[in-house]
Each structure stands twice: as C-alpha cells, then as structure tokens.
Amino acid sequence: MDLRALKTFEAILRLGSFQKAAEELQYAPSTVTLQIQRLEADLGVSLFVRDGKRMIASEAGRWLYQEATALLKTIGSMRQTISDIDTGDGGAIRFAAIEPIASQMIATIVADFCKLRPQVQLSMEISGSKSIAERVRSGELDFGICASPATNLMLEFEPLIEEKLGVMMRADHPLANQSCISVDDLIGQTILLKEQNCIYRELSEGMLVQTSRNPFSGIEVGSFYVIRQMIKAGFGIGIVPMYDSLGLESTLVIRPFVDIDPVVVIGLVYKDNNIMGRAALLLMNALREVEKTK
Known part of the structure; x- marks a missing residue:
C-alpha cells in the first residue's frame, strides 16, 4: 500500500474535497485522482461514492480514514524520532562512572547535557572500574569513566584527568597539624579503605605495604561519602x-x-x-571538558 496514496486519501477526507487536497499536497488534480484509483484497485473496494455532484466516503472509506490517520501520525512520530536520534536530540545513553569523579566533577556536565537534550533517555550508574570495563566490553554500557581497563578487554582508553591520593582526617586529628603525610605516619592508624577490586584500594594497599612492618589496620567501606561521614564522626582516617x-x-x-x-x-x-549513537558521542565530547573544571 502506497503511503503517498494514503496521505492523499486522508487529506481528501480531512479537507472535504479532492481539489483542496491537491492544493495542500501541491499535486495536480489528476495526480490525486490517479492515486485514489490505484489505492482502490489495490484494496479491491470503492472508497468513495457519488452523492449528486459530491464524492463522499463509503463505509470502507470511513473506516480506512480512521486507520490511515492513526498510521500517518505514527509514521510522522517515527520520522521525528529517527531525525532526533540522528542529530543527538533523541535516543538513549547508558554509561557508568566511578566515584568520586561522578559526583565531584561530571554531575554538573551531565545535568547540563540533560537540560539541553531533554528527549534523550539517559542512565548513569555508579560502579567500580573493573565492572565498568567488563560491561562496556559486553555492550551493556555505551561507555564508562574509570581507570585504564585490562588490555585483554581490547577497549579504547582516553585519559581525562590524573587524580592524586591524599589522607582525609578530622581537623583535630594529631596528623592534621602536618602539611604533608608520610607512609610511616600511617603506622598504627585505622584507615578506611574502599572495597576490593577498587582502583583506589589497590593503589592504597600497594603503597602502604612498602614498609616491612604491618603499617595499618584497615576497614573496608564501599562509599567515599560513608568514609567521609565516619571520619567526621571521629573514627579513623581515609585515603x-x-x-x-x-x-x-x-x-x-x-x-x-x-x-x-x-x-x-x-x-x-x-x-x-x-557504533555509538549520536547522543552518546555528544555526551562523551562534553565530558572531555572535565579537565577544565578540575
């Protein structure tokens, strides 16, 4: 069934005449007549009956008008959605980022992107670097923001920022009077660490075991926010x-x-x-500006 003929048929009934339909669609009257004849031949029914000098819709024509109207609206919506996806104003993005870069650096960028492109369906998850890389590899995520992935995953990695680690403590902690902290200063301290397989945990433990003595007592906490709140409450220090x-x-x-x-x-x-959608590429491009906000 020719969609152009359906559009012509819908215009005839909506406007009330063949002539007005021809004017709106910028067709010659003979073209309108020919399209309706071909549509009737395709369907095997008469869509119009003559009422004196007027052509009115038959019962089949009235039913087809309702269906054609709905179909043409759906097609119009499909065309608009496809156009929006192509320009980045529509579509869906699913990505993940590690903390604290998610809350401390990219949240504002993502919020601005969502305000600019409200039709984009966005899902932002918080996870660890290893999990993010594996899910990007499997196609579950469009992209991620995390530490460099394992080489066997064969993923692209584009550095954005370098994060330096320091020691968080209460302002009244004995070590707070020092401008810098050495590894030996941590001996005997209760240190709050992120969960296993976290890149910050791996780096922290790697530097803490540089001494031959057991340098610290560690407690695993899966959230930097919780680590902060526990330190604020007077328990331990955090890397x-x-x-x-x-x-x-x-x-x-x-x-x-x-x-x-x-x-x-x-x-x-x-x-x-x-293979990524236009919206995902635009968000990635916006996130490349994260270094300027640091």
Missing part, C-alpha cells in the same frame, strides 16, 4: 582522591603525601565509537 570539595567542612582536612606520589589516571572507556 581518598584530593578533591577540595570532599573536605569542604571545617571539621575535615585532606593532606597530600610527602614521600610518594600516588596517582590514578581516569578516562573514557569505550569499545567502538563508530
């Missing part, structure tokens, strides 16, 4: 990325290390940007 906003309250401080330089490189992880 965290050095974001000023993590220690904004006057009761907390973050001190850098003096004898080591623990750095985590965080970046965009993706499999193939040639």
Whole structure:
C-alpha cells in the first residue's frame, strides 16, 4: 500500500474535497485522482461514492480514514524520532562512572547535557572500574569513566584527568597539624579503605605495604561519602582522591603525601565509537571538558 496514496486519501477526507487536497499536497488534480484509483484497485473496494455532484466516503472509506490517520501520525512520530536520534536530540545513553569523579566533577556536565537534550533517555550508574570495563566490553554500557581497563578487554582508553591520593582526617586529628603525610605516619592508624577490586584500594594497599612492618589496620567501606561521614564522626582516617570539595567542612582536612606520589589516571572507556549513537558521542565530547573544571 502506497503511503503517498494514503496521505492523499486522508487529506481528501480531512479537507472535504479532492481539489483542496491537491492544493495542500501541491499535486495536480489528476495526480490525486490517479492515486485514489490505484489505492482502490489495490484494496479491491470503492472508497468513495457519488452523492449528486459530491464524492463522499463509503463505509470502507470511513473506516480506512480512521486507520490511515492513526498510521500517518505514527509514521510522522517515527520520522521525528529517527531525525532526533540522528542529530543527538533523541535516543538513549547508558554509561557508568566511578566515584568520586561522578559526583565531584561530571554531575554538573551531565545535568547540563540533560537540560539541553531533554528527549534523550539517559542512565548513569555508579560502579567500580573493573565492572565498568567488563560491561562496556559486553555492550551493556555505551561507555564508562574509570581507570585504564585490562588490555585483554581490547577497549579504547582516553585519559581525562590524573587524580592524586591524599589522607582525609578530622581537623583535630594529631596528623592534621602536618602539611604533608608520610607512609610511616600511617603506622598504627585505622584507615578506611574502599572495597576490593577498587582502583583506589589497590593503589592504597600497594603503597602502604612498602614498609616491612604491618603499617595499618584497615576497614573496608564501599562509599567515599560513608568514609567521609565516619571520619567526621571521629573514627579513623581515609585515603581518598584530593578533591577540595570532599573536605569542604571545617571539621575535615585532606593532606597530600610527602614521600610518594600516588596517582590514578581516569578516562573514557569505550569499545567502538563508530557504533555509538549520536547522543552518546555528544555526551562523551562534553565530558572531555572535565579537565577544565578540575
């Protein structure tokens, strides 16, 4: 069934005449007549009956008009959606990021993107680097923001920022009077650490075991926010990325290390940007500006 003929048929009934339909569609009257004849031949029924000098819709024609109207609206919506997806104003994005970069650096960028493109269906998850990389590889996520993935996953990695680790503590902690912290200063301290397989946990433990003595007592906490709240309550210290906003309250401080330089490189992880939607590519491009906000 020719969609152009259906559109012509719908216009005839909506406007009330063949002539008005021809004018709206910018067809010659003979073209309108020919399209209706072909549509009737295709369906094997008469869609119009003569009433004096007028042509009115038959029962079959009235039913077809209702169905054609709905169908043409659906097709119009489909065309608009496809156009929006092509320009990045529609479609869906699913990505994940690690903390604290998710809340401290990219949340505002993502919010601005959503305000600019409200028709895009966006899902942003918070997870660990290993999980993010594996899910990008499987196609479950369009892209991720995390530490460099394992080479066997064969993913693209585009560095965005370098995060340095420091020590978070209460402002009244004995170590808070020092401008810098050494690894030996941590001996005997209760240190709050992220969960296993977290890149920050791996880096923290790697530098803490540099001494031959058992340097610390560690407690596993799966959230930087919870670590912050526990330290604020007077329990332990934490090894965290050095974001000023993590220690904004006057009761907390973050001190850098003096004898080591623990750095985590965080970046965009993706499999193939040639198969990603336009909206995802536009969001990735916006996130590339994250370094300027640091």
